[in-house]
Amino acid sequence: MGWLRQLFSRRRRYDDLSQSIREHLEEKIDDLMDHGMTRDQAELAARREFGNITRIEERSREVWQWPTLESLWADAKYALRRLRKSPAFTSIALLTLALGIGVNTGIFTLLDAVLLKSLPVPDPEQLFIVKQSDHAAEKSRFPYLLFDHVSRQLPDTASMAAMSWPDDFYVRTGSGQPQSTQGQLVSGNYFQVFETYPVLGRLLTPADDEKLGGSPVAVISHGYWQRQFGNDPAVIGRKLEVNHVPVTIVGVAPQGFFGARAGTQPAFWLPLTMQSDVQYHDHYSDFGGAEPLKPWIPQANINWLLLVVRVKSPAAVPQLMTVLNQQYKSHLESLTQYLGDPDRLQAMLRIHLSLEPGQRGFANLRQQFEQPLLLLMAMAAIVLLIVCANIANLLLARAAARQHALAVQLSIGASRTRLIQQMLAECLLLSVGGGVLGIAVAYWCARVLPRWASTGTAVIPLNLAPDARILAFSVIIAVATGVLSGLVPALQSASVDPASVLKAGALSIPGGKWASRWSARKMLVVAQVALSLLLLVGAGMFLKTLENYSRLNPGFDRDHLLNVQIDTHLVNYQTGDFPSLYQRLADRMEAIPGVRSASITSCSLVAGCFDSSDVTVSNGSGRRITRANAQINSVSLNYFATTGIQLLGGREFVTTDDASSPRVAIVNQTFARRYTGASNPIGLEFSYADNDPNRHQIVGVVSDARVNDIREAAPPIIYFPILQNVGNIDGLEVRTAADPHWVAAQARQAIADVDPRIPIVNVATLNEAVKDNLTQPRLIARLTTIFGILALALACLGLYGVMSYTMQRRTSEVGVRLALGSTRPAVLWLVIRETLLLAGFGAVMGLALAIVGMHVATSFLFGLSPEDPAIIALATGLLLLASAVAGFVPAWRAAHIEPVQALRIE
């Protein structure tokens, strides 16, 4: 407890010290007087030889202190007192800092959640995703048999789980209507591979994989348990109806567990063996011989599973790779019977498997949001820089006002380091305060931005819980902000020369002409202006991009179309039922007043339908021309008239294009351009497999339409007449005379009238669908605009501050000018011109920045060049106008100086 005693005895130590020094001086003075000096002379000489008493006392006292800690504490107290004395400055500084730091932390929280966070499972770095050499990991799908064979030969330290892609199921709990709910089919050891444990009941086990359809059980997610069952522990044993199949809830997964794909949150997990029972139907099948309507488990040629491996010891990796590739090779060889073409066979046999790190799960969300998040992060950083410049500017103004006080402090013995420390303490206090307030802003950002970035009403589920990285980020950013904004003011005020400041009057202008013209403050304002112009130009370009997109003609008539999406899979129609179902649906829909036409489609417009297929194109005599990959869509007769897609050549589908007539197809322009080149595609033929005798003849070409996403150019598409390709459909396109909103409710009723068993997935106008596509550009435009306005306001504040200060120091000069006959408008213009000069200089730098910046962000622009002159001119004009307004107040004040009074001050 030595330090405690020391703390108490310190006061006495200090007294002793002062006493010793006093004694020293007195003895010395007496000595000197003995040598014949007068008392005054002796006192002066004694002090001179002793040195700076204050400093020496301070340094001696520091021996007993924890010097840094205590002087920091003293500085903090002093800074707090000074901040309290100027509430206007403090609140502006805190507010802008809170915004700047908060926005950065908020966006970083998103960036962290999307790009950096590991899966919330134990040892995520042990996880790997199995990848085909010809597909991305998230698109590599495998049949159950391969999973089964590999699993049996895995090294001891590795385990492998299989899972379907998460999909929507119609789930009924109790007696309500079925709700579309996300679920996933997983192997029995899925949860063991992720090393998760149930909150309640049990998770799936390998025993659930044993018998086809033999294990109608489900594990539900923690969130679903909360939402749907109010955390009721009695949920175990209750039934869920998944696509009409009753399953028993056996357990609840832990909170936060979502599997391997960030951005999705399955509500329940079923054993793979239930695939056929619940009619899960999402698969890739490249080769013939697949029978999708039969159970998939025993079929080697239905690719539907993603594989995740946990490797506990890196030493097992080579053996694992060998097993994987051996099994995969024999799997491929078993499929050769379906491929006649030797080239294609060779290409297929070259496919091999590799492992991709699975620590952060599948990359879908990262790919989708990496670029926009980095863009937003960069903009947030710019905003923070502007905030820093603003604070630095305000601090410089305060330091200028305190110049006299600083000079006095220096001349009575304060060290310059200590003064710098004091100023920095003030900044750090501000930035930490701003950072704490910023937590609220960050919270808001992190909660609201995902909602703005999600399509429709579904919010992307993200794990936004703050982690160590976010904490470190916010601390670092708060401290860096403090240092960044405080350093220049601190250095400048500590370099005050006390003698000249004290000698001159309060209104003196220190420094040469250059110094006053290009003071640190002016440089800061110039930087602020430049950065805000960058943001303004960005805002302009992103807004224009959004407008270009929303004015874009997508190739279909978006103003008069209604998407009615339904899911016929669950009704169990027989093939023979479909033609009459199509007819009834179209007829019933067209009976609605205000509906002009309705057309069946197997792939609704702008609704995320990506059915595609490889085909071999050949000429009329059967000689192969090329191999093509195209999106496919089976449509009823009047599809093109309904959607407004134009027929460019050949013929449309006609009533005779049915099951009994020769097979026909229509392709779009992109297909024709890409695969048939110069030759006329009409009359050409194609087939799915090389040795497939069923050929389709191309009878027409239609115009391109952005059918997947308004931001994506049209893909190659093949349209089939639906009567030659009967099966489940995606819904109807309904063309209306007026706003399609008006018939939405009746369209739902129409479906129910035809068959109440058909689940309605979504009824939305094409304009709404397009609007959903534009969520991301809208988010970027909106945020950049907010940032730009904020930046402009801060730059104007800076300009105003600098000009007010400059003019205040030049009061007497203006007085002289006015006294010598200068007119008030001339003075007004003098000040405004100077403001515009500053702003103009900033604008020139800002333009350079903006052009570079926009080139970097080109991928976010649409329909305009990164140097679009109109937008650059507009942004610059806005900036200069705002600057003139900011300069007007000090100009007005200067123009109304009374010369007599101004001169009297001097």
Add this chain to the structure above:
Amino acid sequence: MVKNPEYRDLFPGALELMILKTLRRKPMHGYALAQRIKEISDDLLQIEEGSLYPALQRMLKAGWLESELGVSARNRPVRIFKVTQVGRKHLEQEISSVEKMFAGITRVLELAGQ
């Protein structure tokens, strides 16, 4: 004004060594100590008198010195510094290490001269 107010140390710890050695012979108050050090260092050490005080505080803190009330030559009550047991021990160690160092330097110089 003196440009560099810090004393120039001959080597780290020289001032402390000098203070300890001086005070071991005779406990003194601050002014007397300053005078004495000036004398013995033959003004070689350009020190301000005040620079003694931080050093004295450090040594008090380390327990090498203690202070007590006494009387100056002019019969004033003054704080007298004197060396403690610990301080004496430290001084001996320091002296022996300085001597070793000097012996080393001398040897090197002699050898280098041959």
